[in-house]
Amino acid sequence: MDFNDTSEEAAFRAEVRKWLEANAKRKSDDKQAYRARVDDPGLLRAAKEWQAKKAAAGYARITWPKEYGGMGGSPIQQVIYQQEESNFLVPLGFFDIGLGMCIPTMMAYATKEQLTRHVKPALYGEEVWCQLFSEPAAGSDVAGIRTKAERDGDDWIINGQKVWTSGAHYSDWGIIITRTDPNVPKHQGLTMFFLSMKSPGVEARPIKQISGGANFNEVFFTNVRVPDSQRLGKVGDGWKAALTTLMNERLAVGMPSGGLDVDELLELARGTELEDGPAIRNGHVRSKIADWYVQAQGLKYTRYRTLTAMSRGQTPGPESSIIKVVAAPKMQDLGALAMELMGPAGIMTSDVPGSGGFQAQWIGGAGFRIAGGTDEILRNIVAERVLGLPQDVRVDKDVPFNQLGKTK
Amino acid sequence: MNFDFSDDQKMLKEQVRKFLADKSPYKTTRRVLEGDEAYAEEVWKGLVELGVTAATIPEEYGGAGMGALELCVVAEELGRACAAVPFASSVYLATEALKLFGSEAQKKAWLPKLASGAAIGTIATGEGPQAPSPRNVRTSFGGGKVNGEKLPVADGTAATFAIVLVNTGGSGDRSLSMAIVDLAGAGVTREVVKTVDPARKHARIAFNGAAGELLGAEGAGWSQLETLYDVAAVPMAFEQIGGAESAMWMARDYALQRQAFGRQIGSYQAIKHKIADMYVKLELARSNAYYGAMMLSEGGADLPIAAAAARIAATEAYDFAAKENIQTHGGIGFTWEADTQFHYRRSRLLSLAIGGPLAWKDKLVTRLERKNAA
Numbered sequence: 001m002d003f004n005d006t007s008e009e010a011a012f013r014a015e016v017r018k019w020l021e022a023n024a025k026r027k028s029d030d031k032q033a034y035r036a037r038v039d040d041p042g043l044l045r046a047a048k049e050w051q052a053k054k055a056a057a058g059y060a061r062i063t064w065p066k067e068y069g070g071m072g073g074s075p076i077q078q079v080i081y082q083q084e085e086s087n088f089l090v091p092l093g094f095f096d097i098g099l100g101m102c103i104p105t106m107m108a109y110a111t112k113e114q115l116t117r118h119v120k121p122a123l124y125g126e127e128v129w130c131q132l133f134s135e136p137a138a139g140s141d142v143a144g145i146r147t148k149a150e151r152d153g154d155d156w157i158i159n160g161q162k163v164w165t166s167g168a169h170y171s172d173w174g175i176i177i178t179r180t181d182p183n184v185p186k187h188q189g190l191t192m193f194f195l196s197m198k199s200p201g202v203e204a205r206p207i208k209q210i211s212g213g214a215n216f217n218e219v220f221f222t223n224v225r226v227p228d229s230q231r232l233g234k235v236g237d238g239w240k241a242a243l244t245t246l247m248n249e250r251l252a253v254g255m256p257s258g259g260l261d262v263d264e265l266l267e268l269a270r271g272t273e274l275e276d277g278p279a280i281r282n283g284h285v286r287s288k289i290a291d292w293y294v295q296a297q298g299l300k301y302t303r304y305r306t307l308t309a310m311s312r313g314q315t316p317g318p319e320s321s322i323i324k325v326v327a328a329p330k331m332q333d334l335g336a337l338a339m340e341l342m343g344p345a346g347i348m349t350s351d352v353p354g355s356g357g358f359q360a361q362w363i364g365g366a367g368f369r370i371a372g373g374t375d376e377i378l379r380n381i382v383a384e385r386v387l388g389l390p391q392d393v394r395v396d397k398d399v400p401f402n403q404l405g406k407t408k
Numbered sequence: 409m410n411f412d413f414s415d416d417q418k419m420l421k422e423q424v425r426k427f428l429a430d431k432s433p434y435k436t437t438r439r440v441l442e443g444d445e446a447y448a449e450e451v452w453k454g455l456v457e458l459g460v461t462a463a464t465i466p467e468e469y470g471g472a473g474m475g476a477l478e479l480c481v482v483a484e485e486l487g488r489a490c491a492a493v494p495f496a497s498s499v500y501l502a503t504e505a506l507k508l509f510g511s512e513a514q515k516k517a518w519l520p521k522l523a524s525g526a527a528i529g530t531i532a533t534g535e536g537p538q539a540p541s542p543r544n545v546r547t548s549f550g551g552g553k554v555n556g557e558k559l560p561v562a563d564g565t566a567a568t569f570a571i572v573l574v575n576t577g578g579s580g581d582r583s584l585s586m587a588i589v590d591l592a593g594a595g596v597t598r599e600v601v602k603t604v605d606p607a608r609k610h611a612r613i614a615f616n617g618a619a620g621e622l623l624g625a626e627g628a629g630w631s632q633l634e635t636l637y638d639v640a641a642v643p644m645a646f647e648q649i650g651g652a653e654s655a656m657w658m659a660r661d662y663a664l665q666r667q668a669f670g671r672q673i674g675s676y677q678a679i680k681h682k683i684a685d686m687y688v689k690l691e692l693a694r695s696n697a698y699y700g701a702m703m704l705s706e707g708g709a710d711l712p713i714a715a716a717a718a719r720i721a722a723t724e725a726y727d728f729a730a731k732e733n734i735q736t737h738g739g740i741g742f743t744w745e746a747d748t749q750f751h752y753r754r755s756r757l758l759s760l761a762i763g764g765p766l767a768w769k770d771k772l773v774t775r776l777e778r779k780n781a782a
């Protein structure tokens with residue numbers, strides 16, 4: 001056991017570091033980060049510029065084949081790049097959905113010409129993509145979506161509404177899951193497309209979030225015309241395509257990086273006086289710090305185990321399925337305790353230790369437990385896919401979609 | 409990046425697993441638990457023959473000269489089987505104590521016997537219902553004689569010698585020392601005490617002028633104990649992980665098989681999420697324990713923190729899996745006949761053995777404070 005790079009990995013790391021030194025600014029400390037105001041247009045511009053530089057150097061998507069602007073590199077090289085990049089002050093976060101989920105789905109289903117047209121602009125940050133899956137009536141149960149696509153000659157006409165679509169308001173393209181046949185059970189009547197967010201009839205309205213920002217949207221589709229050539233997979237095979245996306249989502253939605261963690265909590269507890277003395281001497285506080293430290297380390301080393309498998313060219317085991325289920329509640333609870341240490345003033349979002357970071361984390365954690373699969377759905381996934389336990393009872397499984405809710 | 413056990417280590421693990429599946433089924437654990445045997449002698453003999461009691465003993469003392477990683481894979485399998493053997497006491501604790509603190513003569517005297525199975529060691533620290541500390545250890549040592557009573561001593565009737573935490577005068581932490589006592593000698597009486605896990609017998613040992621000699625420096629006992637517990641915490645964590653995984657699969661298998669309200673109980677989320685949580689805790693523990701194993705095997709400076717994290721995570725994983733395994737089984741899980749009891753009992757024994765989670769959490773934070781201040 002050791003954490004050392006192989007000689008090739010070390011050479012690659014050195015190369016990456018050299019490139020980053022030449023092209024970006026080093027963070028002055030571990031936690032310095034662009035604060036997540038992804039709805040700030042200035043930040044988007046900066047992120048696009050950085051993405052273009054990265055892509056030109058081949059680092060934007062290291063594992064993709066060279067023909068699509070990747071490096072044909074290994075997953076471990078991708079990770080090495082990310083590790084190194086995390087030491088630099090660079091704007092990130094706008095392209096994860098596109099490059100992590102949408103384009104991989106395109107790669108599985110789109111034609112060669114379409115890929116030639118779309119991959120490079122996405123990679124270079126020229127075009128942003130969004131994922132149009134969730135709807136008001138279907139989130140966890142995403143196969144229950146209602147947005148319709150109806151055949152009209154060589155085109156399809158889309159009508160309906162999506163919701164919680166991150167980045168829709170600044171996206172150029174999206175992948176969308178639609179219902180093309182309501183006469184069959186829900187999973188069988190779905191079809192996936194990709195479409196321009198600038199198409200006539202598409203309207204994205206940002207929704208203000210608890211955090212005060214507005215990065216997700218409701219998106220309305222009114223007679224939006226999409227050519228059949230933009231269909232991804234067969235008609236009625238949309239669920240299969242959606243699973244491709246969701247599988248990639250599970251890989252992409254890992255841990256939020258750069259947040260306040262145990263070290264900062266420890267520091268806060270040392271500097272805080274409770275009624276009976278310094279917070280760091282309080283047994284309950286110590287016990288919580290220990291719990292979260294153990295969780296944080298557990299996640300870190302779980303990643304290392306996954307990396308080890310990848311660096312040997314093996315498929316990682318199921319262990320990484322635990323990451324979000326642990327990281328999200330931890331983010332929320334750690335924030336909450338830090339706020340409690342500040343007394344009633346813990347509700348303040350400035351003029352407090354951590355510059356409001358603990359408060360932001362407490363708020364953000366609530367969303368992180370939902371986005372990309374809720375805690376409950378993730379537990380189902382662990383139970384069903386890892387441990388082989390039975391699926392939940394699904395009363396709607398064999399009922400034609402348009403008969404749902406009508407029986408009994 | 410190589411954060412995994414080697415193929416050889418995995419082979420050793422497989423070998424021990426097969427041996428235990430064959431020679432130490434729950435039936436054997438039950439036999440010891442229900443009867444008067446101090447431990448399952450045939451299982452212990454088999455382990456000695458496999459060479460695992462000699463694993464970490466250097467070759468010059470008759471051992472196999474393997475590293476901590478080998479010990480960890482063995483420990484995981486012993487945990488999985490809930491084996492009724494004094495392995496933790498003799499190997500993680502007594503053997504390691506001799507390696508860490510023994511004089512050349514002491515190593516020569518005891519390590520070859522430990523390797524060959526001729527001796528079984530244990531450690532005797534506590535003196536009743538409180539965690540041992542410099543404030544409450546009264547068993548004394550002077551003029552080569554030990555006097556006092558230790559209670560409970562793990563594997564105290566199986567052991568042939570004990571490392572006894574003794575009071576040698578002086579003040580505070582410096583009042584404690586370690587002494588080795590041959591339990592077959594004069595002035596030692598022992599009797600089995602009742603515990604929640606009689607598959608690992610515990611004893612009350614009275615020392616009446618029993619002959620002993622210091623292990624390590626006089627007055628260093630308390631700090632030696634802390635060092636020793638860090639070293640033992642890692643294999644102990646693997647043992648707990650083995651047990652937790654075993655309990656998890658027991659619960660999962662039952663959840664597939666048992667029906668209620670016309671469905672498998674495993675299709676109810678209250679049950680399936682419980683078992684998913686067992687898995688989550690298990691993986692967190694495993695990852696922490698791997699890091700602990702790495703620090704232990706390379707003598708890393710981060711061992712005190714890594715060992716504490718491994719210990720805390722593994723205790724949490726095993727305690728949770730063992731109790732919720734019973735819950736998953738319903739009424740049958742609470743019967744004497746069910747195998748659920750072995751893990752429930754063993755999880756508690758292991759979680760208290762070298763200090764409970766409260767104590768380890770406190771230690772961990774102290775160490776983090778120290779590290780962050782540095």
Ligand SMILES: Cc1cc2nc3c(=O)[nH]c(=O)nc-3n(C[C@H](O)[C@H](O)[C@H](O)COP(=O)(O)OP(=O)(O)OC[C@H]3O[C@@H](n4cnc5c(N)ncnc54)[C@H](O)[C@@H]3O)c2cc1C
Pocket residue numbers: 097130131132133134135136137138139140141163164165166167216367368370371372373374375376377380392677
């Ligand atoms: C910040 C953020 C960004 C997002 N970005 C996107 C995006 O870009 N694109 C996109 O398509 N979607 C996005 N989403 C939507 C997200 O995927 C859904 O919110 C999520 O899947 C939950 O669906 P829902 O909101 O409909 O809740 P519901 O599915 O209605 O769930 C409500 C509650 O019921 C529980 N529940 C539901 N089903 C079960 C079950 N079978 N067993 C047990 N409990 C159950 C849930 O766990 C939850 O607690 C985003 C969400 C957030 C918060």
